[in-house]
Amino acid sequence: MESAALLNAIIENAIDGIITINDRGLIESINPPACRLFQYKPAEVTGKNISILMPPPHREQHDEYIRRYQQTGRGHIIGIGREVTGLRKDGTLFPFRLAVSEVKYSGRIIYTGFIHDLSREKEAEDRLKEYAAHLKDEVEERTQSLMLSVKELEKAKDEVSISLEKEKELGQLKSRFVSMASHEFRTPLSAVQLSASLIEKYAGQSQSKNISKHVGKIKNAVGNLTTILNDFLSHEKLEAGRVEPSPTVFDLVKLAEEITEEMQLMAKKDQNIIYLHTGSNSKVNLDLNLLKNCIINLIANAIKYSGENTFIEFNTELSKSGCTITVKDNGIGIPDTDQKHLFEAFFRAHNTGNIPGTGLGLHIVARYVRLMNGNVTFKSSINKGTLFTISFPEQ
Template structure:
């Protein structure tokens, strides 16, 4: 062979080898068929996709790699193109299905081109597997459907919740309206009861005092004893009425402290004298003040109520022949009020509930009381921006201390 011919053939051979290497190593499947639809070549990627070896398919009709109905229609597609020149899928990348050797199908994108080779036409098909894309699409579609279901469920749940909240709102509004009506009714009742009961109680108190006076010439201890019982019962009822009236005013927000300067020592001495008159036999209230100043800025009426309640408790829960210490102190920062007794004390288990309304310690027995006094004291103290503390031991007495800030 002439040397110049060999030189010309070598590049052609190199190009053919390069093309073969590209086809053999392509990640997409490549199949060529003739004008009659018979397979002439198939690369390894296509063999892997269809699960065939080249010997299985070369020389056979391409329809063997197609599921129905494309397998039955392929020859018609090819004949139509050969006769009319109008392709069915040639040159168009479209999604079709392939048929594997095991009978399963898989989706792929097919691109077909016509090639003139050695004076004849062949068709080259590029096959790009879409299995993973379709699986991902299916997964996304399932997620989307599930999400739509969840959204629908949540929407229905939210709708039910909104309806329930609306119903609850209406019920609460109705309940609040009824509570408001009951509160107003309670307020009117407490005010009416306080007024209506005070009149006969005052009459009973006056009559008892007159009986005591008129019975003195007779010097009858039984009369004196029963008159004392009447006076004591009237005092207890009056205290109960006062406690309920004070609580009702607090609950209704009708108590507003009125701060102004007054003489704490003078007020305390008046309270001591007043409470000494209702003390038990040989009970002595010892008052002492500490500090060079005696003027404070508080609400005298609320403070008086607090002190009287605490001293009344000390009298009530202490025995005869005892001392009740009543101390006041004014320093640069605080006004301090302390009432200390040597009475029955408060059980440790009850101390955390002491300032709750209607709570009474378990060791009070038959000693009368409403359980409102300390609750009212704590609330009055809070209105005056003060704090109340206590120390107590059973059978060793109780000490209450109220601190009010000064010069603020």
């Protein structure tokens, strides 16, 4: 009696549902978990055929399953972990795992079914499938979007390549044109310059002030045109990467004195260039031509943007810290709003008025100085002048 009571307590308190049927398929017992699963009270199913808990077509076939098993010992009735579908009292279906055992008890055969509800597992599985399907759709959508982006990028790449090729061709044509134009203009300009000098010479003592005046205008115009052509040619060489510094050791003071003498001839009336060198040494290791171009450009600007009866201070200094070159004028100065653009190509300050220029000179100076590993800075105030400083580190 104690064993029977213990067995009954285990069955009643089991987590899974347990149903027993006889050899005719009639329900003999059902525990509370099974009642909750199928929504029946024990009295509503006890003594009835187990097929009441089965949906079609298994309901109609269940008795045949039992008969076949009893005759052959094979069939669907005995099994471990089969997934089947149950029919609740309200007509809804639910999945469960069924394990059936054959038990001989008191000289008769009883079949015991162990029922494990799979509703939550199936719901989770369905959600997982939905999520997987959603991910698959999203991956396909993003893959298509990525493929479209790749095609657009390839198309853009082809367009950019074509544009770059065209730009390269235009750049080469422009460079060739500027070089050709510069050289072609120089020949007639040289002839005009020479002719103006000969007119001045042949006029001799009999020349009038008007002849001298107009010859001077011709020379100035030729000089301005030559400067413009040189600026354009230098800029094109820089853009094409054809300017490579060639450092040599030379006498900086000698170069500065030559430049001072040369530029003094271009100065306005009563403009004076005052040169001063500081330091016991005068030798530097730089590109002579590039440095000469930079100094001439700065002094030419000082002459151009300063008035008559002014001084232009030109200084060089060699010390342990390196080489410093300064050019200071008392001219029109550079507006504060223009100073950040001063070294940009083709930029001219707004207060230059009708003073001729290309806007390339300071851009070329900055590029040449950088090529020689130097630095160029300036300080300027309106109507008080400008100070340019070129510095090179110790060599």
